[in-house]
Amino acid sequence: MIVDENKYTNIPTEKFEFVNSGEKIHDTKFETKPIGYFKDALIRFCKNRASVAAFVIIILIVLFALIVPFTTPKSKATVMDTYYKQKAPRNVFLKENLGIMSGSKKLESNERAVLLELAKGVGAEFDEEEEIISLGASLDSYYQPVIKYKFAGENKLGVSSKAFYDMKIDTYLSVGFIYKTIEQSEYRKILEWEQENGKRVIYPLVDTANSYCVDANNANYWYKANAKGVPLTVVSNKNGTYDKPNGTGNDDVVKSLEFSEDLVLEDNYKRDENGNLVYYTYSGGGSTETAMYNVRILYYNYYQYINGFEPNYFIGTDSQGYDLAYRMATGIRLSLLLAVVVSVINLVLGAIVGAIEGYYGGAVDLIIERLKDILSGIPFIILATLFQLHLAKKVGPLPSLISAFVLTGWLGTSSRVRTQFYRFKNQEYVMAARTLGARDRRIMWKHIFPNTLGTLITSSVLVIPSVIFSESMLSYLGIASLGGTKNTSLGTLLSDASTKWTDFPHLMIAPAIVISLLMICFNLFGNGLRDAFNPTLRGSEE
Amino acid sequence: MWKYVLKRLLLMLVTFFIICAICFVLIRILPRDLPQDLNLAELIKARWEALGYNKPLPVQFWIYLKNIFTKWDFGTSWYIEKTIPVTEVLGKRLLPTVLVNFYSLIVSIPLGIALGIFAAIKKNKWQDQVISIVVMLFVSIPSYIYAFLVQYIIFFKLRIIDTPTLYSIADVGFDPEAANAWQAYFTPQMFKSMIMPIIALSFGEIAGLCRFTRAELTETLTQDYMLLARTKGLTRGQATRRHALKNAMVPILPMIISSFIGILGGSMIIEQIFSIPGVGDLYIKSINLFDYDVFMLDTIFYVLIGLLAGIVVDISYGFIDPRIRMGER
Numbered sequence: 001m002i003v004d005e006n007k008y009t010n011i012p013t014e015k016f017e018f019v020n021s022g023e024k025i026h027d028t029k030f031e032t033k034p035i036g037y038f039k040d041a042l043i044r045f046c047k048n049r050a051s052v053a054a055f056v057i058i059i060l061i062v063l064f065a066l067i068v069p070f071t072t073p074k075s076k077a078t079v080m081d082t083y084y085k086q087k088a089p090r091n092v093f094l095k096e097n098l099g100i101m102s103g104s105k106k107l108e109s110n111e112r113a114v115l116l117e118l119a120k121g122v123g124a125e126f127d128e129e130e131e132i133i134s135l136g137a138s139l140d141s142y143y144q145p146v147i148k149y150k151f152a153g154e155n156k157l158g159v160s161s162k163a164f165y166d167m168k169i170d171t172y173l174s175v176g177f178i179y180k181t182i183e184q185s186e187y188r189k190i191l192e193w194e195q196e197n198g199k200r201v202i203y204p205l206v207d208t209a210n211s212y213c214v215d216a217n218n219a220n221y222w223y224k225a226n227a228k229g230v231p232l233t234v235v236s237n238k239n240g241t242y243d244k245p246n247g248t249g250n251d252d253v254v255k256s257l258e259f260s261e262d263l264v265l266e267d268n269y270k271r272d273e274n275g276n277l278v279y280y281t282y283s284g285g286g287s288t289e290t291a292m293y294n295v296r297i298l299y300y301n302y303y304q305y306i307n308g309f310e311p312n313y314f315i316g317t318d319s320q321g322y323d324l325a326y327r328m329a330t331g332i333r334l335s336l337l338l339a340v341v342v343s344v345i346n347l348v349l350g351a352i353v354g355a356i357e358g359y360y361g362g363a364v365d366l367i368i369e370r371l372k373d374i375l376s377g378i379p380f381i382i383l384a385t386l387f388q389l390h391l392a393k394k395v396g397p398l399p400s401l402i403s404a405f406v407l408t409g410w411l412g413t414s415s416r417v418r419t420q421f422y423r424f425k426n427q428e429y430v431m432a433a434r435t436l437g438a439r440d441r442r443i444m445w446k447h448i449f450p451n452t453l454g455t456l457i458t459s460s461v462l463v464i465p466s467v468i469f470s471e472s473m474l475s476y477l478g479i480a481s482l483g484g485t486k487n488t489s490l491g492t493l494l495s496d497a498s499t500k501w502t503d504f505p506h507l508m509i510a511p512a513i514v515i516s517l518l519m520i521c522f523n524l525f526g527n528g529l530r531d532a533f534n535p536t537l538r539g540s541e542e
Numbered sequence: 543m544w545k546y547v548l549k550r551l552l553l554m555l556v557t558f559f560i561i562c563a564i565c566f567v568l569i570r571i572l573p574r575d576l577p578q579d580l581n582l583a584e585l586i587k588a589r590w591e592a593l594g595y596n597k598p599l600p601v602q603f604w605i606y607l608k609n610i611f612t613k614w615d616f617g618t619s620w621y622i623e624k625t626i627p628v629t630e631v632l633g634k635r636l637l638p639t640v641l642v643n644f645y646s647l648i649v650s651i652p653l654g655i656a657l658g659i660f661a662a663i664k665k666n667k668w669q670d671q672v673i674s675i676v677v678m679l680f681v682s683i684p685s686y687i688y689a690f691l692v693q694y695i696i697f698f699k700l701r702i703i704d705t706p707t708l709y710s711i712a713d714v715g716f717d718p719e720a721a722n723a724w725q726a727y728f729t730p731q732m733f734k735s736m737i738m739p740i741i742a743l744s745f746g747e748i749a750g751l752c753r754f755t756r757a758e759l760t761e762t763l764t765q766d767y768m769l770l771a772r773t774k775g776l777t778r779g780q781a782t783r784r785h786a787l788k789n790a791m792v793p794i795l796p797m798i799i800s801s802f803i804g805i806l807g808g809s810m811i812i813e814q815i816f817s818i819p820g821v822g823d824l825y826i827k828s829i830n831l832f833d834y835d836v837f838m839l840d841t842i843f844y845v846l847i848g849l850l851a852g853i854v855v856d857i858s859y860g861f862i863d864p865r866i867r868m869g870e871r
Contacts, residue, residue, distance in 0.1 A: 370557075373553070373557050374557050374560050374561060374564075377557050377558070377561050377845060377848060377849050378561055378564075378565075378845065379844045379845060379848050381810065381825075381844070382565065382841050382844055382845070385829055386565070386568050386569070389572055389829070390568065390572070465682070469684050472684060472686075473684070473686070473810075473811055476686060476811060476814070477810055477811065477814060477826055478826065478830070479826075479829065494686075498690075498815075501690065502694075502698060508690065512687050512690070515684060515687070516682070516683045516684070516687060519682040519683060519684065520678065520679065520682040520683065523678070523681070523682045524678070
């Protein structure tokens, strides 16, 4: 049949007719909202309870890191308190009411040490008018470091035997008295503050010249004692006599705590010619304002005078005397920041290189693959070490650590992108786009790249815990150290604790818990994302 | 097949050579000082002169390679052990590392696989869920944290073992300088002190292996040939043992093989915590003491292990599963 082509070229408009005029077309509009790839992933992610819980915990940790530095008083955050270092968690309110978080530590010590601790409580209750209270009565004192003590038994050491006690002390109060040199103006200010608050900061000086002084540098020995630190006692038990426990004829061994809590220590305060107590000695400086005074102060109250509040540290203090909660918050910030920066750089770099490799293939692919072989052959630890050795002095430890992470980190991402590009670049829709005149760049990023997004996001999230782990490991091994006076990292805190944790477990526990939580939660979160972004798993949960 | 293996090996050697060259240059250009000890400084200076430290880097590398191939001379340790060839220094430290890691693998491979199989068979029952949670914890929590926990519980609390770290050779009653010093690592006393690092190392290994085995086995258990096996009249146990397990082992075995190569490298962090005088410990020491020849050898060693592990895994697939033809595109 011969078709007359001209017959169809100029058809008048009126001859056209709607095919289904008047009928309603049903498929033009969806009844429900369309669910895209990401929305679908979100819905399926929300069904995974463990991942959602992990996500919530991550958010909480991030909030902790963001908020705590703002709520921490400046003095706690920036001042290295050398007296209050490595102290356990403490909260005055909880200590008074529940007896927990008392900043306490359990010790097994000999009688001399128990006496010294008890004496701090007695010394703090000093008042010029009143008598010195007994050791037993001092247990009720607010400043008494000893929370409780118990006779634990006797240790035979050679000829003499020594009594041992189990003791629980408030480590903050246990700092007791210190010697300090202050300006006269500050001395006056402290006196004013004492008047206002009814708390005593400045205590009489100890007579260091006489033979009763045990240690001239330790301000806590305010009582008369012999050279061995055994106090010369004034005993006022019910009979008014000093009873020696059975079997100990040795004068040096005072078993006073064992039988008498009414022991009263005799003070060894410095007195002038008139017999008045001496509160300060002049130690230098010119005019009245700049004159320096040597004083003996109760540190617990001095802390309040400086800061305006009592020492409350929710996680305790670190080994340098900073608030551990604050240090942890900055540590989490730094660790997360490092991880996120590395993850983002890896993502971008890996995506670009992988796309180029996968899309162009051939010689470009081959060359880049060999390059990647070489890079992936270098163990990370060696890479990190070399970067630290070469760059840390020039650009600082953090940038050199980031560079080490980035140099090999993008390899995995690029491989993932590359495989996806190989899979999709020969598909029909890509050919269609190319036929329509799309440029290479458009095909790469608009048409093929979105296919890889799911796996990319998942792998970027999973990079975060691995970076945190590597950082902490490098810090622990001493290869990289990100710690400083302003910043620290979780790994630095842990490596710092590793030598001291048997004595101060809180130094280890808090960072260890946070780092474990971060690792667990990011892994759970990442796994949840992976399942959510994997369309082949769709419907398998139900 | 053999052609493929040869090709991979050659490629590996080229990669290895390039990495070594890069590391050599990076380590050589590090700033270095002479020690205070004048005699030692004189010795080192003479040695540096012989190795051409004043010549350009390619020449230095050539001398380095020439010494290795003609005299098996990788350099001398100056600070860790005075004037002893670095190969000897490294050789001494291989044994403790290998031993601890080997013991740990012996414990963890059967346990890990058994737990994985158990979890896969009991899939989605409470046993599986308990195992999954525990595995999740042990995979995620950094190894040094449970190393500390193990140390705390076994040494500080229960006092089962009377040392927090490994015994030194002298502690066990051997002379560290004597030729039979290596026997110290096989004494029962030494083994006892190795228990803690072995446990700490095993946790992660068991958890990883268990997770991997479970994933592979659950996949094979749902395959069609399993249904066929059951229809033929095999019991569930028979079908699992004869069909599922064999197929699941294909990816698991290479992983185990690579772990066996990995025991040479060991774990630096565990070696630090339990003060095992091993290769990882040597690495840290060489950096801290600026003993660069030792550092270089340790670097080469780690690179070689990493590359070998990768290549062995790839090749072993072909040997384990005849269906996989290597080198095909």
